[in-house]
Amino acid sequence: DQQVKQNSPSLSVQEGRISILNCDYTNSMFDYFLWYKKYPAEGPTFLISISSIKDKNEDGRFTVFLNKSAKHLSLHIVPSQPGDSAVYFCAASLETSYGKLTFGQGTILTVHP
Amino acid sequence: GAGVSQTPSNKVTEKGKYVELRCDPISGHTALYWYRQSLGQGPEFLIYFQGTGAADDSGLPNDRFFAVRPEGSVSTLKIQRTERGDSAVYLCASSLTRVAGANVLTFGAGSRLTVL
Numbered sequence: 001d002q003q004v005k006q007n008s009p010s011l012s013v014q015e016g017r018i019s020i021l022n023c024d025y026t027n028s029m030f031d032y033f034l035w036y037k038k039y040p041a042e043g044p045t046f047l048i049s050i051s052s053i054k055d056k057n058e059d060g061r062f063t064v065f066l067n068k069s070a071k072h073l074s075l076h077i078v079p080s081q082p083g084d085s086a087v088y089f090c091a092a093s094l095e096t097s098y099g100k101l102t103f104g105q106g107t108i109l110t111v112h113p
Numbered sequence: 114g115a116g117v118s119q120t121p122s123n124k125v126t127e128k129g130k131y132v133e134l135r136c137d138p139i140s141g142h143t144a145l146y147w148y149r150q151s152l153g154q155g156p157e158f159l160i161y162f163q164g165t166g167a168a169d170d171s172g173l174p175n176d177r178f179f180a181v182r183p184e185g186s187v188s189t190l191k192i193q194r195t196e197r198g199d200s201a202v203y204l205c206a207s208s209l210t211r212v213a214g215a216n217v218l219t220f221g222a223g224s225r226l227t228v229l
Contacts, residue, residue, distance in 0.1 A: 004155075032215035043117070043204055043220030044156065051214070089155050099146050099208050099216045100169065103155030 003027045004092050006104035016022050019077040023090030023104055027069065030102075031095040035075050036062060038087045040105070047088075048075070080111045115139075119205050119219035125227045126195055133189040138207030144215045145188050146218060147180055148204040156204055162188060195228045202226075 005024045013019045023033075031052050036044035049075070050057040050064045057064050063076045077084055087108050091101040118137040124204070138145050144163055158172040162182045177195075180224035182188040192199055192202055202225050206218035 006155075010209050034215055034217070041222060043206075043222045045220070046217045047217075049217070051217040055118060091155070098163070098168070099144055099206065099218050100161060100202075101156075101218065102160050103157070105153065109163065 001026075002105075004090055004102050004104040006088075006090055006107050008107050009105070010108040012112065013109045014081045015079045015082055015111055019075075019080045019084065019109055019111065021075040021088050021090075021107050021109065022076075023075075024071060025073075025092055027102075028068075028071065028090070029094060030092040032093045033064070033066060033073050034064075034067050034091045034093070034101065035090045037084075037089060038089065042044050046091060054059070077109075080109075082111050082113050085109055099111075117207055117219055119203075119221035119224050121224055122222065123225045123227075125229065127229050128195060128197060130195050130228075131191045132195055132226060134203050134205075134226070136188045136205030136221060137189070138186065138188070138205070139219055140186075141201075142207035142209055142219075143185070143218075144206075145182060146206045147188070147190050148206065148220075150202045150204055151202075159190075159203075166205070171183055184211045192226075197228050200226055200228045204220075 034049040035047040037103040086105045090104040120195045147159040150156045161169040165185045179191045202223040204223045206220045
């Protein structure tokens, strides 16, 4: 039972353009959603999060949008840079579940110079 | 230390052997987690420690897997009678006890286990 899904295995974008990474979930009880970025041979690093009571959170070039009715969230990166090339994981958690994150399968983002 | 340290970074073993993977969390982080990432998948939760005790081990796949954190800092994940299906990257993460907001985990680089 995949509660968090990233249906696009990969995304290719030109430098300077917008990257949009998508994530769907099935459990309406999730309280928080997080995005992690992973470079090869490194552990995932936290990027940005959003509470289920909000619909948008912005941090520099990164913005996460949450559509609770559609059980969908997206990460926008503007402008995209070659250094953003990595695997992006969407994750979700419950308020009561400490650090027990449920991850999606990941999307490989490639930003071409 | 400055980050979460995991050793070994790579481990190749034969089917049936015993393996130990070590995690040294960020100093002062009371919460420690083990996740497993198989090829092409996202990390999957295995076990959570708060201090010395395993608060949630619901993600451990079977009784061949065991983890300890005897002094509330370093943790060891132990796998007995390894099987080829255990091959994966084992990720350790730590965090401070959450006060408010999302509980942000800091991950180590992982230990890649290959069972031949």
